[in-house]
Amino acid sequence: MTERVEGHGGQLALAALRAHGVREMFTLSGGHVFPLYDAAHSAGFPIYDVRHEQSAVFAAEAVAKLQRRPGLAVLTAGPGVTNGVSGLTSAFFNASPVLVLGGRAPQFRWGSGSLQEMDHLPLVAPVTKHAETVFSADDIPRAVTAALTAALTPHRGPAFLDFPLEAVFSVGDAELPPVNPVAPIEPDLDEVARAAALVAAAQRPVIIAGSDVYAGDAVDALQAAAEALQVPVFTNGMGRGSLPPEHPLAFAKARRAALSGADVVVVIGTPLDFRLSFGDFGDAQVVHVVDAPSQRAGHVQPAASPAGDLRLILTAFAEHPGDRADHADWIAGLRTAEDAARARDAEAMAAETDPIRPARVYGELRKVLAPDAITIGDGGDFVSYAGKYLEPAQPGTWLDPGPYGCLGTGMGYAMGARVTHPDRQICVLMGDGAAGFSLMDVESLARQNLPVVIVVGNNGIWGLEKHPMRAMYGYDVAANLQPGLRYDKVVEALGGAGETVEKSADLGPALTRAFDSGVPYLVNVLTDPSDAYPRSSNLA
Ligand SMILES: Cc1ncc(C[n+]2csc(CCOP(=O)(O)OP(=O)(O)O)c2C)c(N)n1
Numbered sequence: 001m002t003e004r005v006e007g008h009g010g011q012l013a014l015a016a017l018r019a020h021g022v023r024e025m026f027t028l029s030g031g032h033v034f035p036l037y038d039a040a041h042s043a044g045f046p047i048y049d050v051r052h053e054q055s056a057v058f059a060a061e062a063v064a065k066l067q068r069r070p071g072l073a074v075l076t077a078g079p080g081v082t083n084g085v086s087g088l089t090s091a092f093f094n095a096s097p098v099l100v101l102g103g104r105a106p107q108f109r110w111g112s113g114s115l116q117e118m119d120h121l122p123l124v125a126p127v128t129k130h131a132e133t134v135f136s137a138d139d140i141p142r143a144v145t146a147a148l149t150a151a152l153t154p155h156r157g158p159a160f161l162d163f164p165l166e167a168v169f170s171v172g173d174a175e176l177p178p179v180n181p182v183a184p185i186e187p188d189l190d191e192v193a194r195a196a197a198l199v200a201a202a203q204r205p206v207i208i209a210g211s212d213v214y215a216g217d218a219v220d221a222l223q224a225a226a227e228a229l230q231v232p233v234f235t236n237g238m239g240r241g242s243l244p245p246e247h248p249l250a251f252a253k254a255r256r257a258a259l260s261g262a263d264v265v266v267v268i269g270t271p272l273d274f275r276l277s278f279g280d281f282g283d284a285q286v287v288h289v290v291d292a293p294s295q296r297a298g299h300v301q302p303a304a305s306p307a308g309d310l311r312l313i314l315t316a317f318a319e320h321p322g323d324r325a326d327h328a329d330w331i332a333g334l335r336t337a338e339d340a341a342r343a344r345d346a347e348a349m350a351a352e353t354d355p356i357r358p359a360r361v362y363g364e365l366r367k368v369l370a371p372d373a374i375t376i377g378d379g380g381d382f383v384s385y386a387g388k389y390l391e392p393a394q395p396g397t398w399l400d401p402g403p404y405g406c407l408g409t410g411m412g413y414a415m416g417a418r419v420t421h422p423d424r425q426i427c428v429l430m431g432d433g434a435a436g437f438s439l440m441d442v443e444s445l446a447r448q449n450l451p452v453v454i455v456v457g458n459n460g461i462w463g464l465e466k467h468p469m470r471a472m473y474g475y476d477v478a479a480n481l482q483p484g485l486r487y488d489k490v491v492e493a494l495g496g497a498g499e500t501v502e503k504s505a506d507l508g509p510a511l512t513r514a515f516d517s518g519v520p521y522l523v524n525v526l527t528d529p530s531d532a533y534p535r536s537s538n539l540a
Pocket residue numbers: 378379380381382383405406407408430431432433434435457459461462463464465
């Protein structure tokens with residue numbers, strides 16, 4: 001059954017967006033996109049506005065990542081769109097189904113020098129799955145449907161449309177295209193069986209599960225596969241929390257022992273990139289399970305690489321009919337390494353130092369975070385510590401910038417998380433350097449009644465750059481910030497609240513006040529600038 005829709009371009013777009021389950025827009029005002037606001041306003045469709053377009057795209061990305069549905073950012077022509085390009089690129093690297101709708105200078109006088117007249121497509125095409133200019137109002141529902149279908153089809157990713165002024169302001173009518181569920185990509189069953197047999201026969205197998213496991217709604221299938229084949233599981237990105245931390249196969253700390261001892265490493269739903277030593281695990285065979293053939297690695301030759309719907313592949317792993325090697329000793333050995341590392345972590349997280357070290361911040365935070373809290377990392381070393389010391393207890397609760405590593409996601413991700421989960425704790429872990437990219441958007445959060453807690457690890461430096469530069473050159477430049485800066489006062493001025501903490505004993509009460517406050521609240525923790533996150537590479 002198709003439905004006919006009529007109205008101006010904004011109304012036609014909104015009809016198609018709603019049909020696909022889009023539930024809000026993130027934006028920063030511009031005349032080129034007024035019809036989209038008019039449509040939303042008259043339909044009671046929520047509009048959240050921000051102070052920099054990158055925050056709008058990051059907010060849309062947080063919605064997409066957390067809810068596994070399209071997130072929408074509406075950006076005005078020219079600078080609105082170009083300010084959103086880092087957000088689009090992050091969504092591309094993260095396979096997040098984000099749709100950006102851009103304004104565009106009028107087509108009928110293109111080339112005459114209209115305000116913000118610029119062709120966005122060459123800029124955004126390399127970082128989107130679908131990029132198109134829609135030249136007539138009648139064509140908007142088709143284009144929105146095509147863009148969202150591309151965004152939601154594995155391997156997922158962002159899409160972009162722009163509407164010339166006269167197209168979005170004029171009235172048209174169209175059939176609303178039917179919304180078809182995305183068909184699962186059927187994997188090659190022989191390849192799946194070969195991969196499963198390799199894992200089952202392995203003596204010391206390890207699974208590393210990443211974001212696409214969550215995005216592909218394959219968390220239960222992962223657990224079933226791990227349990228059936230008795231394989232220890234490590235996670236990264238949105239894969240974190242896929243197995244509850246207390247699960248006997250859930251591991252986080254023993255990664256080095258696991259990867260150096262493994263004979264088969266199964267990497268599921270994440271690329272073999274710098275985070276996984278480019279897929280080089282010594283003598284171990286690699287099984288790379290991906291959600292689409294396009295994601296097979298070009299730089300390594302895995303022993304098997306099934307591609308397709310992750311639920312189907314992992315369910316087939318779980319049902320593998322052949323013999324399985326016994327992994328009990330291997331798992332027990334890793335558990336010993338895990339427990340030893342955990343004891344070292346516990347010591348660091350309780351350490352009484354002056355100035356405070358980041359580990360202690362996370363020790364205190366763990367005491368006040370609820371199991372379903374959303375934690376967001378935006379920064380350098382401070383966020384590496386968050387990855388080390390925070391253990392998401394549920395899937396879909398951890399947001400990091402992903403392999404594009406773009407600073408500045410903080411307030412946008414926080415906004416998307418707050419809109420997604422009005423009743424949960426939302427906590428942003430932020431470097432003081434990272435704070436500079438998005439802290440002004442505390443104003444947007446405060447004004448729109450979207451409380452979040454921001455914990456700044458304030459070491460007065462761009463730590464992740466300063467320490468490596470000193471190690472490499474013996475000196476550093478462009479790596480200092482004002483020490484002791486009162487980021488809490490900035491938040492206070494923008495309509496939130498906050499405080500500065502210098503003593504570890506004051507951390508716990510400050511965090512409790514922050515979560516109880518009901519406003520954007522920044523806990524400005526003065527941390528030790530001499531503390532550097534231990535890294536194997538200086539160019540991490
Ligand atoms: C947009 C962007 N610019 C620059 C970088 C390079 N970079 C990575 S980490 C980092 C330092 C972050 O400093 P801060 O947020 O204070 O965290 P710290 O390392 O001090 O804990 C920089 C500049 C980046 N990743 N993204």
